[in-house]
Amino acid sequence: MTALEAVFWSAGMSRAELAEQTGFSRSKANTAASSLIARGMLDETGPQASSGGRRPETLTLSSSMGLLAGIDLGASSVDVALFSPDMTTLAHHAEPIEVSDGPGIVLSRVREILADLRQRCGVRSEQVIGIGMGVPGPVEFERGLLVAPPIMPGWEGFSIRDYLGEEYRAPVFIDNDVNVMAMGEMWRLHRELPNFLVVKIGTGIGCGIVCNHTIYRGANGSAGDVGHICVDPAGERCHCGNQGCVEVMAAGPAIARMGTEAAKAGKSAVLAQVLETQGRIRPEDVGQASRGGDVAANAIIKLSGKLIGQMLASVVNFFNPSHVFLCGGISHIGPLFLASIRQSIYQRSLPLSTRHLEIAYAPLGDRAGVIGCAAMALQETMRVRGVLP
Amino acid sequence: MTALEAVFWSAGMSRAELAEQTGFSRSKANTAASSLIARGMLDETGPQASSGGRRPETLTLSSSMGLLAGIDLGASSVDVALFSPDMTTLAHHAEPIEVSDGPGIVLSRVREILADLRQRCGVRSEQVIGIGMGVPGPVEFERGLLVAPPIMPGWEGFSIRDYLGEEYRAPVFIDNDVNVMAMGEMWRLHRELPNFLVVKIGTGIGCGIVCNHTIYRGANGSAGDVGHICVDPAGERCHCGNQGCVEVMAAGPAIARMGTEAAKAGKSAVLAQVLETQGRIRPEDVGQASRGGDVAANAIIKLSGKLIGQMLASVVNFFNPSHVFLCGGISHIGPLFLASIRQSIYQRSLPLSTRHLEIAYAPLGDRAGVIGCAAMALQETMRVRGVLP
Numbered sequence: 178m179t180a181l182e183a184v185f186w187s188a189g190m191s192r193a194e195l196a197e198q199t200g201f202s203r204s205k206a207n208t209a210a211s212s213l214i215a216r217g218m219l220d221e222t223g224p225q226a227s228s229g230g231r232r233p234e235t236l237t238l239s240s241s242m243g244l245l246a247g248i249d250l251g252a253s254s255v256d257v258a259l260f261s262p263d264m265t266t267l268a269h270h271a272e273p274i275e276v277s278d279g280p281g282i283v284l285s286r287v288r289e290i291l292a293d294l295r296q297r298c299g300v301r302s303e304q305v306i307g308i309g310m311g312v313p314g315p316v317e318f319e320r321g322l323l324v325a326p327p328i329m330p331g332w333e334g335f336s337i338r339d340y341l342g343e344e345y346r347a348p349v350f351i352d353n354d355v356n357v358m359a360m361g362e363m364w365r366l367h368r369e370l371p372n373f374l375v376v377k378i379g380t381g382i383g384c385g386i387v388c389n390h391t392i393y394r395g396a397n398g399s400a401g402d403v404g405h406i407c408v409d410p411a412g413e414r415c416h417c418g419n420q421g422c423v424e425v426m427a428a429g430p431a432i433a434r435m436g437t438e439a440a441k442a443g444k445s446a447v448l449a450q451v452l453e454t455q456g457r458i459r460p461e462d463v464g465q466a467s468r469g470g471d472v473a474a475n476a477i478i479k480l481s482g483k484l485i486g487q488m489l490a491s492v493v494n495f496f497n498p499s500h501v502f503l504c505g506g507i508s509h510i511g512p513l514f515l516a517s518i519r520q521s522i523y524q525r526s527l528p529l530s531t532r533h534l535e536i537a538y539a540p541l542g543d544r545a546g547v548i549g550c551a552a553m554a555l556q557e558t559m560r561v562r563g564v565l566p
Numbered sequence: 567m568t569a570l571e572a573v574f575w576s577a578g579m580s581r582a583e584l585a586e587q588t589g590f591s592r593s594k595a596n597t598a599a600s601s602l603i604a605r606g607m608l609d610e611t612g613p614q615a616s617s618g619g620r621r622p623e624t625l626t627l628s629s630s631m632g633l634l635a636g637i638d639l640g641a642s643s644v645d646v647a648l649f650s651p652d653m654t655t656l657a658h659h660a661e662p663i664e665v666s667d668g669p670g671i672v673l674s675r676v677r678e679i680l681a682d683l684r685q686r687c688g689v690r691s692e693q694v695i696g697i698g699m700g701v702p703g704p705v706e707f708e709r710g711l712l713v714a715p716p717i718m719p720g721w722e723g724f725s726i727r728d729y730l731g732e733e734y735r736a737p738v739f740i741d742n743d744v745n746v747m748a749m750g751e752m753w754r755l756h757r758e759l760p761n762f763l764v765v766k767i768g769t770g771i772g773c774g775i776v777c778n779h780t781i782y783r784g785a786n787g788s789a790g791d792v793g794h795i796c797v798d799p800a801g802e803r804c805h806c807g808n809q810g811c812v813e814v815m816a817a818g819p820a821i822a823r824m825g826t827e828a829a830k831a832g833k834s835a836v837l838a839q840v841l842e843t844q845g846r847i848r849p850e851d852v853g854q855a856s857r858g859g860d861v862a863a864n865a866i867i868k869l870s871g872k873l874i875g876q877m878l879a880s881v882v883n884f885f886n887p888s889h890v891f892l893c894g895g896i897s898h899i900g901p902l903f904l905a906s907i908r909q910s911i912y913q914r915s916l917p918l919s920t921r922h923l924e925i926a927y928a929p930l931g932d933r934a935g936v937i938g939c940a941a942m943a944l945q946e947t948m949r950v951r952g953v954l955p
Binding site: 315324325371372384386388389391393394395396397398399400401402403405406407408409410417419487488490491492494495496497498499524525526527528529530532533534 | 704713714760761773775777778780782783784785786787788789790791792794795796797798799806808876877879880881883884885886887888913914915916917918919921922923
């Protein structure tokens with residue numbers, strides 16, 4: 178690992194830690210640090226307050242390098258932030274947005290938000306050195322283009338790079354929403370776990386794969402597209418044309434549909450009441466009914482968790498990750514959900530695969546996406562510049 | 567890539583090719599080659615005959631380094647060979663063996679075979695510099711131990727390393743049967759494909775994973791254990807305790823069982839005849855009946871291929887490999903089998919995952935295992951010695 182890489186993956190480190198992480202001698206680490214400071218790539222801050230008294234000088238990526246922009250676009254929201262190279266958030270804004278409105282409307286709003294955030298920080302567009310964006314659809318990473326995105330009509334072939342390039346000189350990197358979350362979690366973990374998964378459960382179901390300390394995108398960039406893994410060959414028909422995809426059987430819309438059916442069939446007084454009042458049932462209504470002890474709602478959430486766990490069991494058998502981190506709006510629908518996913522994975526995976534497997538909520542939660550966008554932008558920008566391998 | 571790595575992955579290369587592969591200048595490549603020749607790690611052979619006339623001098627790993635032993639143990643056979651460091655086969659022997667007889671009987675026979683092969687080549691045990699072994703069960707790679715191997719009772723916790731260490735000073739590396747096949751195919755491909763799968767279909771079903779040009783073993787070494795992925799939640803009960811595992815529904819024993827049922831139910835005159843003559847039906851009998859046009863046998867083989875394809879579709883959606891190579895005794899059971907697997911994968915995977923996907927027989931076939939054992943032994947031995955990263 179190079180000295181710059183070591184500092185990139187840390188939240189700041191002393192020269193002694195740098196030597197340890199890189200395997201360099203103290204004097205070689207000192208030379209490397211001094212050279213990077215002279216080149217304007219590292220800053221050395223003064224002693225930091227800590228519980229253990231005076232902390233040694235701390236190396237971070239230099240703020241003189243410029244800023245990073247992260248844009249995490251979801252199906253119905255966008256999360257934009259500016260970061261310094263040490264990944265401190267400088268300005269942040271989130272708002273609802275409909276990705277189905279198409280790239281023209283969505284990206285012009287993104288540009289407005291970015292300009293507003295820059296103004297708040299007093300920085301010009303030239304000071305942004307890298308832009309990372311996460312999108313809720315399949316991406317060809319090298320070309321930065323969406324490929325047949327099911328919930329993003331009008332985006333296929335649209336060059337987000339060219340559009341943002343009108344205002345920014347910085348390179349633009351685009352990846353799907355779960356890969357940027359995986360990148361965010363990898364950055365948070367200081368790249369300590371070599372092999373883990375980040376599974377996002379919302380309107381759809383997707384998976385970010387970390388393999389040997391890097392985001393694994395597969396031969397065509399579609400690795401992690403687990404939403405259409407079959408969990409019941411005789412199950413419901415999915416919009417993809419096949420039957421029994423985990424997404425159509427267990428994601429947000431399926432939970433809402435099952436809730437509506439339970440309400441109409443007189444199986445849940447609570448949900449029947451919601452249906453009458455609101456005219457429809459949302460996944461979160463089922464979650465709330467479940468937390469209130471509603472038997473039908475409990476059964477729906479357990480079934481959804483069981484099916485997702487069944488899909489994840491296949492993935493765990495194949496990939497044998499150390500951790501499976503869950504995120505996305507549906508993942509927090511209630512305590513039974515996580516328990517049911519866990520039970521299903523442990524039941525259907527081989528003992529050797531699950532002996533040390535941890536299944537937990539993604540620690541960064543909703544913030545993982547936008548942090549991952551910025552971390553990806555920084556890593557890829559430094560690669561383009563030839564300073565990171 | 568280091569110069570030694572480049573030569574390791576080639577079947578011999580000129581100094582010009584070495585410069586190209588490593589990205590070194592011609593003079594730096596020359597210096598590296600000369601230094602490795604001086605250290606006894608590379609040989610430079612004379613001009614080779616080729617269709618294009620005189621070929622430049624060729625660099626190969628030096629035979630003065632010693633020999634590699636490959637031991638590919640299957641459920642009912644063993645394949646042992648000695649190789650020079652450029653992976654030329656020096657001596658080879660295969661014979662039937664029952665892995666269920668336990669490590670004492672099996673390994674004493676392996677030692678005899680190894681001694682016999684050495685004698686044929688006139689080499690002493692000290693000249694063997696690395697031993698690689700593939701076994702049909704889950705392996706903890708670092709410790710070289712089998713972990714709860716379903717078809718290898720008596721092998722759990724048995725130290726193959728210590729046993730072979732009584733006669734050989736060389737380090738012993740053990741991996742499962744499909745990982746060594748994947749290693750063999752990666753060596754054959756000169757490490758050109760970064761992400762592919764090798765799927766072995768026989769009595770069981772397993773998968774070797776090549777990810778970013780390396781064998782991916784997962785967090786506990788169990789990556790690729792795809793035999794217990796569920797293809798039908800209401801399907802037959804497997805010895806693992808779950809229902810509908812692809813192995814119990816579609817591997818060799820399932821094909822034999824379905825063939826027996828067809829014979830008994832009067833659905834196949836051909837298979838009924840086999841059952842009467844032999845007293846039982848083997849998978850290859852179903853294959854032969856299918857090649858003869860037997861309708862029931864065709865249906866069995868198509869169903870098996872369909873279920874395996876369904877499991878592989880999940881894996882392809884998740885992993886997005888460029889190639890899926892099929893091997894193992896059952897994979898050649900008949901032309902309908904491969905066609906059925908292909909159809910099932912293409913139908914159940916997303917278009918982006920299959921756009922460039924190739925599904926084919928493993929090019930090295932049965933030889934992949936023993937070649938992979940030796941390639942693994944060489945790579946790991948050179949890593950232990952600190953000459954490969």
